[in-house]
Amino acid sequence: DAKTTQPPSMDCAEGRAANLPCNHSTISGNEYVYWYRQIHSQGPQYIIHGLKNNETNEMASLIITEDRKSSTLILPHATLRDTAVYYCIALRRMGGGADGLTFGKGTHLIIQP
Amino acid sequence: GAVVSQHPSWVICKSGTSVKIECRSLDFQATTMFWYRQFPKQSLMLMATSNEGSKATYEQGVEKDKFLINHASLTLSTLTVTSAHPEDSSFYICSALQTGGYNEQFFGPGTRLTVL
Numbered sequence: 001d002a003k004t005t006q007p008p009s010m011d012c013a014e015g016r017a018a019n020l021p022c023n024h025s026t027i028s029g030n031e032y033v034y035w036y037r038q039i040h041s042q043g044p045q046y047i048i049h050g051l052k053n054n055e056t057n058e059m060a061s062l063i064i065t066e067d068r069k070s071s072t073l074i075l076p077h078a079t080l081r082d083t084a085v086y087y088c089i090a091l092r093r094m095g096g097g098a099d100g101l102t103f104g105k106g107t108h109l110i111i112q113p
Numbered sequence: 114g115a116v117v118s119q120h121p122s123w124v125i126c127k128s129g130t131s132v133k134i135e136c137r138s139l140d141f142q143a144t145t146m147f148w149y150r151q152f153p154k155q156s157l158m159l160m161a162t163s164n165e166g167s168k169a170t171y172e173q174g175v176e177k178d179k180f181l182i183n184h185a186s187l188t189l190s191t192l193t194v195t196s197a198h199p200e201d202s203s204f205y206i207c208s209a210l211q212t213g214g215y216n217e218q219f220f221g222p223g224t225r226l227t228v229l
Contacts, residue, residue, distance in 0.1 A: 043117075043206045043220035044157065087156075100147040100159035100172075101208075101218060 001102055002027040002090040009108040018075040020107050022088030025069040033064060034091050035073050036101070037084040044087065044103075047073065083111045116140055117209050119221035126197055127229055133193045134224045136207030142187040143209035147218065148180075151204040163190045187212065197228045 005023040012018040024033060034049040048055055048062045050071070055062045061074040075082055087106040091099065116139040126132050136146055144165050149157040161182055162170045169182035179201075181193040190209075194201055204225055208218040 038157075041204070041223070041225075043119075043208075043223045046217050046219065049217070100149070100162055101157075102159065103156040105156055 001092070001099070002031055004088045004090055004104055006086070006088055006104065006107045008105060009110065011110050011112055012075075012078050014080060014111050014113050015077055018078040018082065018109055018111070020073040020075075020086050020088075020109060021070065022073070023070045024088070024090045027068055027090050030092055031090045032092070033062065033068075033071050034089045034101075035060070035062065035086065036089065036103075037082075037086045038106075039081075039084045047086075078109075078111045080111050080113060082109065084109060115211065115217075115219045117207065117219045117221040119205075119207060119224050121224060122222060123225040123227075125227045125229065128198050129196055131193055131195045132197055132226060133191055134205055134207075134226075136190045136192070136209070136221050138188045138209040138211075138219070141209070141219075142212045143190075144187060144212045145210040146184060146190040147208045147210070148182065148190075148192050149206045149208070151206060151223075157206060160192075194226065197226070199228045202226055202228045 002024050032049050032051050035047040036044040038044045048060050050062045064071040085106040085108050118137045120135045146163040148160045151157045160175045163182045163184040165184045171177045184190040204223050206223040208220045
């Protein structure tokens, strides 16, 4: 799986949009970009994933550049409960058998009141 | 939907004893489950892949005789830490891959193991 690079930490004011960048310059054509987050002392939570088109769900939006070398996770209206470590992971998408996730260091997003 | 539970949520044991941790997919079937370990201020590290009805696959450096994994049904995988020692104290987290799904792994809440 391609390596991803994220800033170690970010601050965002409550109510504002939080934009979390991720670089994945060596991503291959069959690898998706997945985002998970981990709130302190809890299991990770799936957020969103995409291949090349922008994606949106009830939690977030994912913007992937045309060359697929980077992406941005957007939390449109951040709340204090969004404070967590966010992980960007490049992963082949497979039905049935699959690989475990390789977590990097992620971005510690701190939402400020 | 897609809820994964773990039991117990925390456990304290004496050095040398064995501890079993259960991971259940509550509302879906999971042919494949994964076990991760997380030390303080570090990221999750994959320990092993558990496939229903077959032997688990362990990551390099993880002792299969120490961390016994049993995936006897499509909704239950267990991790037994045998002869636990203080260095095994960690946060153990499982995830489940929905059968027929697409790699959206659903994680349990984790089990905090403290070995005295």
